Amino acid sequence: MIYRELGATGLRVSILGYGASPLGGEFGPIDEEEGVRTVHAALDSGINYFDVAPYYGRTRAESVLGRALRTIPRESYILATKVGRYDRDQFDFSADRVTRSVEESLQRLGVETVDVIQCHDIEFGSLNQIIEETLPSLERLRQQGKVRFIGITGYPLHIFRYVLPRARVDAVLSYCRYTLCNTDLENLLPWFQQQKLGVVNASPLAMGLLTDAGPPPWHPAPAALKMAAARAAAFCHEQGKDLSELALQFALANPAIHVTLVGMADRKTLEKNLRCVGVMPDLQLLGKVRGFFQTVVTTWPSGRPEN
Numbered sequence: 001m002i003y004r005e006l007g008a009t010g011l012r013v014s015i016l017g018y019g020a021s022p023l024g025g026e027f028g029p030i031d032e033e034e035g036v037r038t039v040h041a042a043l044d045s046g047i048n049y050f051d052v053a054p055y056y057g058r059t060r061a062e063s064v065l066g067r068a069l070r071t072i073p074r075e076s077y078i079l080a081t082k083v084g085r086y087d088r089d090q091f092d093f094s095a096d097r098v099t100r101s102v103e104e105s106l107q108r109l110g111v112e113t114v115d116v117i118q119c120h121d122i123e124f125g126s127l128n129q130i131i132e133e134t135l136p137s138l139e140r141l142r143q144q145g146k147v148r149f150i151g152i153t154g155y156p157l158h159i160f161r162y163v164l165p166r167a168r169v170d171a172v173l174s175y176c177r178y179t180l181c182n183t184d185l186e187n188l189l190p191w192f193q194q195q196k197l198g199v200v201n202a203s204p205l206a207m208g209l210l211t212d213a214g215p216p217p218w219h220p221a222p223a224a225l226k227m228a229a230a231r232a233a234a235f236c237h238e239q240g241k242d243l244s245e246l247a248l249q250f251a252l253a254n255p256a257i258h259v260t261l262v263g264m265a266d267r268k269t270l271e272k273n274l275r276c277v278g279v280m281p282d283l284q285l286l287g288k289v290r291g292f293f294q295t296v297v298t299t300w301p302s303g304r305p306e307n
């Protein structure tokens with residue numbers, strides 16, 4: 001495994017991180033026992049960063065991950081979870097709710113402290129409430145020792161431009177914005193670096209878009225982007241290559257990204273992804289595959305219109 005420092009937190013994180021949303025069944029039915037074995041195999045491989053949220057499987061992912069971690073010494077993993085999002089359209093970033101939320105997560109995860117607590121998909125809330133109410137309430141939990149570091153997550157990149165100059169944050173989580181189809185996050189990376197922020201890049205496979213199986217039914221990408229991804233996958237096949245492997249190698253290779261989170265609930269997928277660590281992408285193939293996305297819109301709307 002290769003490790004990088006997560007900004008100024010002092011945490012040394014594996015560049016491949018474990019995304020636990022599939023443990024909640026977000027990408028289809030799962031075998032929980034296999035999920036638990038996959039978490040253990042991930043730890044054995046040197047993966048030390050685990051990301052989850054109450055939202056994933058509406059608490060199921062936290063419960064399954066908690067069950068897997070219960071037998072593991074606490075110092076051998078870094079645990080990140082979230083507050084504020086509880087269902088597809090249910091958000092509550094109030095001080096009361098997020099404070100209770102952390103207590104509930106601690107229970108489900110079977111730990112006394114969360115290493116990184118993140119405000120989940122803040123574009124669906126009021127950004128001013130995040131700054132004035134949510135982050136200060138997480139700061140109080142930090143003083144009580146219930147959380148160690150604080151982060152924000154979301155899809156539109158301008159949320160980071162708005163919040164970061166106005167609040168103290170240790171880490172940011174961006175998703176689907178540093179992939180084979182869209183690399184807009186690149187513009188912000190030098191600024192994040194200047195601020196010594198921890199940078200977490202989630203969904204390098206664009207939430208299943210850049211896989212042979214294709215995206216889940218709820219995937220928000222426009223139809224033309226889904227078609228371009230299917231064509232890119234077929235092209236890779238013709239070359240005897242795998243689109244997902246190329247996508248993960250591409251994301252892992254950027255040193256300004258400290259941890260790349262991939263969702264994996266079975267050991268076969270884990271093994272496949274571990275083989276991408278430390279492997280540089282084939283640049284010729286990369287250029288051709290990225291070409292499939294040049295003429296399509298590679299983003300989608302997310303959050304409140306006023307944000």
Ligand code: NAD
Binds near residue numbers: 155208211212
């Ligand atoms: P992803 O891009 O990692 O794709 C996951 C899907 O791809 C799953 O169906 C998985 O089984 C499949 N997959 C994984 N590796 C594969 C491989 N090598 N070949 C073929 N298929 C493969 O999307 P994700 O799970 O949404 O993102 C990763 C993690 O990042 C999440 O689990 C979550 O922890 C985090 N995340 C956070 C936010 C947020 O905070 N707003 C948003 C998205 C993701």
